[in-house]
Amino acid sequence: MSLKYSKQRQAIWDFIEHRTDHPTADTVYSNVRKNMPNISLGTVYRNLVLLKDTGRLKALDVGDGVVHFDPCITPHDHFVCRCCGRIIDLPDTGTQEAVLGVQAATGGRVDERRSYYYGLCGSCVENRGLMN
Amino acid sequence: MSLKYSKQRQAIWDFIEHRTDHPTADTVYSNVRKNMPNISLGTVYRNLVLLKDTGRLKALDVGDGVVHFDPCITPHDHFVCRCCGRIIDLPDTGTQEAVLGVQAATGGRVDERRSYYYGLCGSCVENRGLMN
DNA sequence: ATAATTATGATAATAGTTACTGTTTTCGAA
DNA sequence: TTCGAAAACAGTAACTATTATCATAATTAT
Numbered sequence: 001m002s003l004k005y006s007k008q009r010q011a012i013w014d015f016i017e018h019r020t021d022h023p024t025a026d027t028v029y030s031n032v033r034k035n036m037p038n039i040s041l042g043t044v045y046r047n048l049v050l051l052k053d054t055g056r057l058k059a060l061d062v063g064d065g066v067v068h069f070d071p072c073i074t075p076h077d078h079f080v081c082r083c084c085g086r087i088i089d090l091p092d093t094g095t096q097e098a099v100l101g102v103q104a105a106t107g108g109r110v111d112e113r114r115s116y117y118y119g120l121c122g123s124c125v126e127n128r129g130l131m132n
Numbered sequence: 133m134s135l136k137y138s139k140q141r142q143a144i145w146d147f148i149e150h151r152t153d154h155p156t157a158d159t160v161y162s163n164v165r166k167n168m169p170n171i172s173l174g175t176v177y178r179n180l181v182l183l184k185d186t187g188r189l190k191a192l193d194v195g196d197g198v199v200h201f202d203p204c205i206t207p208h209d210h211f212v213c214r215c216c217g218r219i220i221d222l223p224d225t226g227t228q229e230a231v232l233g234v235q236a237a238t239g240g241r242v243d244e245r246r247s248y249y250y251g252l253c254g255s256c257v258e259n260r261g262l263m264n
Numbered sequence: 265a266t267a268a269t270t271a272t273g274a275t276a277a278t279a280g281t282t283a284c285t286g287t288t289t290t291c292g293a294a
Numbered sequence: 295t296t297c298g299a300a301a302a303c304a305g306t307a308a309c310t311a312t313t314a315t316c317a318t319a320a321t322t323a324t
Contacts, residue, residue, distance in 0.1 A: 004290050004301050025281080040304045045281065047302090061195040065312080066280070079238055088238060093230040099249070102222055106211055107254030115247040117231070122239030136270050136321050157312080172273045177312065179271095197281085198311070 003054065009047045011036050013056070022060055022068035022078075022087040062087060062116055075113070081121035088121060135186065140164075140171050141179045145188070154192055154200040154210075154219040194219060194248055207245070213253035220253060 003009075011032050016023060023031075029044045048069055051057040060068040062080045068087060077090040094113045103110055120128070135141075143164050148155060155163075161176045180201055183189040192200040194212045200219060209222040226245045234242055252260070 006302055043303060059195065061193040063191065063193040079234060079240065081240065090234055090237065098225040102211060102249050105222065106220060107257065108211065108252050109257055110249045110251040112250040113247060115245060117234050117242045118244040119242040120240050125240055138271055175272060
């Protein structure tokens with residue numbers, strides 16, 4: 001899989017590189033479009049998949065029907081707020097023992113673990129009842 | 133949310149109740165249809181959501197673009213095979229401490245945790261290179 | 265039995281994503 | 295520095311999973 005440079009991909013990367021809010025393809029699209037008005041949505045999708053397939057991004061499926069992307073590729077977990085939908089980075093809560101246990105139990109091989117914690121985030125707890 | 137009996141919902145439940153393979157709406161549809169040929173796909177979706185919203189099913193988003201349903205509602209984790217796509221039940225690998233830690237770190241409230249282990253399942257490890 | 269409520273089948277609509285196509289850009293080699 | 299193959303692009307069509315609509319039918323409380 002040999003990639004060639006493109007300013008579109010660069011712009012996508014520049015946008016997402018330091019984000020911690022796990023944007024969707026559409027969010028990336030509408031933001032990148034501010035500086036590059038005729039980039040196409042297909043290009044955004046294509047490049048996000050490409051960046052994922054080359055290990056620069058991770059995709060998150062939290063259950064809201066949209067794929068979110070995460071430029072932080074070191075192992076960590078996520079908190080998903082059921083109220084505001086925010087996805088917040090957490091430290092890695094997994095253990096090596098659990099992985100080994102899973103492998104022993106299934107006879108398979110684990111190469112990744114993803115954990116999602118669902119609930120109300122800090123600010124939604126504070127505002128409980130005031131907003132939704 | 134008051135439910136009325138329907139033989140369609142009953143048939144859907146009868147099909148999925150003891151399944152451990154986490155079928156999708158479409159799988160439920162094509163199976164229930166064998167005995168109830170003119171049940172509609174919309175009815176299947178509506179009832180799966182209803183069963184989920186009333187706590188009889190859980191939905192799984194493993195990243196394959198389709199929602200899977202799980203009739204086992206006690207806390208447990210899942211193994212997702214990257215090769216054959218199978219989703220295999222695992223024991224709960226989470227800890228109370230991790231949940232408390234997440235709550236402390238975020239100031240939020242956790243009501244659920246979902247962990248997915250990805251890799252090759254036992255039989256795909258055995259057949260590595262022979263099938264895909 | 266009746267009326268209110270809920271569910272249904274059939275179908276249309278939506279949303280997110282992927283595929284196609286003809287043109288443009290990139291980049292290694294001549 | 296040009297040339298040509300490979301890769302990427304914009305624009306758009308197509309696809310898939312899911313949800314919404316609506317007129318009719320089944321269920322259930324009175």
